[in-house]
Amino acid sequence: MGYKIKLELFEGPLDLLLFLIKKEEMDVTDIPISQITQQYLEYLEVMQLLDLEIAGEFLVMAAELMRIKSRLLLPPEEQPAEELEEEDPRAELVRRLLEYQKFKEAAKRLGNFESTRKEVFTRRTGEILNLSEEGGEAYFETGIFDLITAFSKVIQRLPKKILYEIVKDEFTVEEKIHEILHLIVTEPVLYFSKLFEKAKSRLEVVATFLAILELIRLQEIVVRQKALFDDIEILRNTEKVQPKVKENS
Amino acid sequence: MEDSSGSNESIKRVIEALLFVSESPVPIERIGLVLEDLDSSEIRKAVEELKNDYETAKRSLVIQEVAGGYQMTTNPLYALWLRKFLKKTHGEKLSGPSLETLAIIAYKQPVTRQEIEFIRGVNVEGVLKALLEKGLIRIQGRKEIIGRPLLYGTSREFLEYFGLSALEELPPIEEFVQQGEQLEASLPEDSSEAATPAQQDTQNESKEITS
Numbered sequence: 001m002g003y004k005i006k007l008e009l010f011e012g013p014l015d016l017l018l019f020l021i022k023k024e025e026m027d028v029t030d031i032p033i034s035q036i037t038q039q040y041l042e043y044l045e046v047m048q049l050l051d052l053e054i055a056g057e058f059l060v061m062a063a064e065l066m067r068i069k070s071r072l073l074l075p076p077e078e079q080p081a082e083e084l085e086e087e088d089p090r091a092e093l094v095r096r097l098l099e100y101q102k103f104k105e106a107a108k109r110l111g112n113f114e115s116t117r118k119e120v121f122t123r124r125t126g127e128i129l130n131l132s133e134e135g136g137e138a139y140f141e142t143g144i145f146d147l148i149t150a151f152s153k154v155i156q157r158l159p160k161k162i163l164y165e166i167v168k169d170e171f172t173v174e175e176k177i178h179e180i181l182h183l184i185v186t187e188p189v190l191y192f193s194k195l196f197e198k199a200k201s202r203l204e205v206v207a208t209f210l211a212i213l214e215l216i217r218l219q220e221i222v223v224r225q226k227a228l229f230d231d232i233e234i235l236r237n238t239e240k241v242q243p244k245v246k247e248n249s
Numbered sequence: 250m251e252d253s254s255g256s257n258e259s260i261k262r263v264i265e266a267l268l269f270v271s272e273s274p275v276p277i278e279r280i281g282l283v284l285e286d287l288d289s290s291e292i293r294k295a296v297e298e299l300k301n302d303y304e305t306a307k308r309s310l311v312i313q314e315v316a317g318g319y320q321m322t323t324n325p326l327y328a329l330w331l332r333k334f335l336k337k338t339h340g341e342k343l344s345g346p347s348l349e350t351l352a353i354i355a356y357k358q359p360v361t362r363q364e365i366e367f368i369r370g371v372n373v374e375g376v377l378k379a380l381l382e383k384g385l386i387r388i389q390g391r392k393e394i395i396g397r398p399l400l401y402g403t404s405r406e407f408l409e410y411f412g413l414s415a416l417e418e419l420p421p422i423e424e425f426v427q428q429g430e431q432l433e434a435s436l437p438e439d440s441s442e443a444a445t446p447a448q449q450d451t452q453n454e455s456k457e458i459t460s
Contacts (some may be wrong), residue, residue, distance in 0.1 A: 011346050012371035057371050098426075100368055105425035106352035107345070110411060114342055117412035119325035120313070121335075123272050 013061030014100045016043060021097075028097055031090060033072055037065040068093060150232050154196040154205055171204045176211035184221065184236050192223070192232035260284060261299045264292070268299075274318030274409060316408035317415060350376045351385060351407070356422045359389045359400035377401065385410060 020039050021028055044058060071089040088094075183190055195212075199205045212234065215221045222237045264280055277289050277296070284292060296319050300312040311324050323331060343351070350373050353365050365373050380386045389402040403416065413419065 011349070012369055014370035055371065061370070096368075096370070100370065102422060102425045103349055103352045103356070103368060106356060106420075106422060107348035109420060109425075110348050110352050110355070111342070113411040113413065114348075116325070117410065118342070119328040120322040120412065121328070121331050122320060122322045123270070 012055070013040075013058050014097060015104075016040065016058070017061070017097060018101060018104070028101075029094055031094070033065065033069050033090060037062075037069050040065055064093070150192050154193070154199070154209075171201075171207040173207050173210045173214060176204075176207045177214060180208075180211055180215060180234070181220065184234065188235065190234040192234060195234070257295060257298070260287065260292075260295045261302070264296055264299055268312060268319060268321040271320070274313075274315045274320040276318040279318070313412070314414040315412055316405050320409075346371075346373075346376050347380060351380065351403070354380075354386055354401050355403050355407070355416065355419060358402035359392075360402075361392050361398040361400055363398060365401075 017036065017040065018028075020026075020036055020043075021031065024035070024039070026032060026036065041062060044062060047058075068089045180190070180195070183195075195208060196205055199208060212221070212223070216223065219237050221234050223232050223234050225232050263284060267280060267283065268275060277292050280292050280296070281287065281289055287295075296312070300314075300319070303310060303312050309324050309327050310321055313320050313322050315322075346369075349369055350365060353368050354360055357364065357368075362373060362377060365377075377386070381388070384404055384406040386401050386407065387404045389400045391397040392400050407413075408415065
């Protein structure tokens with residue numbers, strides 16, 4: 001079970017066709033259908049080779065291309081001049097391509113509007129909220145040294161007698177990673193000190209700490225604090241998961 | 250009751266204060282609820298004046314007409330410093346598929362998912378969901394055809410997000426037509442493959458167009 005990568009380059013079959021048309025400097029209204037069919041299929045092959053997931057729509061279009069191609073190869077039907085001009089088998093495809101192209105251009109224009117608007121800041125936008133989520137207090141990301149400092153404090157606070165119990169319990173970093181991940185789903189903010197409060201042994205504290213470091217490395221969590229030496233807060237690294245969305249007020 | 254001739258200045262100050270505290274664009278009617286004695290044309294005039302005042306004063310703030318209202322924003326000239334201050338990069342932009350889908354909805358609304366998919370040639374279910382979550386589009390009802398599919402349209406947030414005062418500010422879709430007319434006029438009757446190689450040498454460009 002390998003990973004399937006979704007090819008973002010070509011959003012869909014129409015996109016790929018437009019790309020090929022542009023690349024080969026073809027005339028959209030007069031597409032050499034066998035040439036483009038061949039190239040289209042070659043692209044699908046490469047995508048397959050790279051083990052990219054090919055959306056069903058790509059295959060539907062491949063079939064459509066081959067249908068058009070075969071219709072062009074057939075001699076024109078000997079029919080009474082009822083419909084004076086039999087429609088070019090490519091016509092429907094051309095219409096769709098042009099229609100799609102129109103909206104692609106329109107989308108580009110929207111993108112320009114977006115960029116322009118991003119140059120402008122308003123009162124309390126979503127971004128500012130991110131800077132100071134609760135009550136307008138600013139946070140900064142906690143560095144590794146702050147973490148270690150906090151850690152050593154926890155270690156020092158451990159009651160001595162408990163140290164003898166080490167042998168009894170075993171904690172793995174992996175377990176702790178899972179534990180933290182579970183906790184952080186239900187609680188938006190974990191406090192560093194709280195996390196260690198119920199730790200029963202030095203080994204458990206160490207495992208927890210290593211788990212935090214590992215989760216930071218994996219970009220699953222972020223740590224921050226309001227002020228230097230303040231309690232460290234642990235949060236889910238939501239930025240990685242999903243882009244920030246402006247809150248609807 | 251001070252003299253009403255000079256009130257214009259104080260009206261502007263009131264509006265300025267309203268715009269300052271507002272997080273989203275303020276419609277004229279909303280200002281009218283505060284300045285009860287004024288009709289909307291008077292308010293509009295005052296806002297426009299205020300807008301001009303800001304422009305001529307070259308302040309770092311400007312007043313923009315956005316999403317059917319007025320909004321105080323920073324001047325784009327200061328984006329660089331603000332980004333630095335807010336510790337943000339250029340910010341997440343909408344993806345290509347999102348923009349395409351939005352463009353189709355903006356111009357074709359109200360529009361069903363099937364209609365969008367026909368134009369884009371791909372499934373847009375996920376994109377629509379994301380756009381709904383972002384509040385950029387809204388469900389406007391159902392189309393009275395078999396299956397009664399949902400109809401989508403753009404929201405007020407859409408206008409705000411793109412800094413548009415109204416949908417009419419979007420360039421007409423015809424502007425994006427490039428070779429469109431050519432198509433209607435001439436779908437060449439001789440397919441470039443298969444048939445009629447004999448014709449190719451003859452100079453019949455003019456012929457081709459007629460049909």
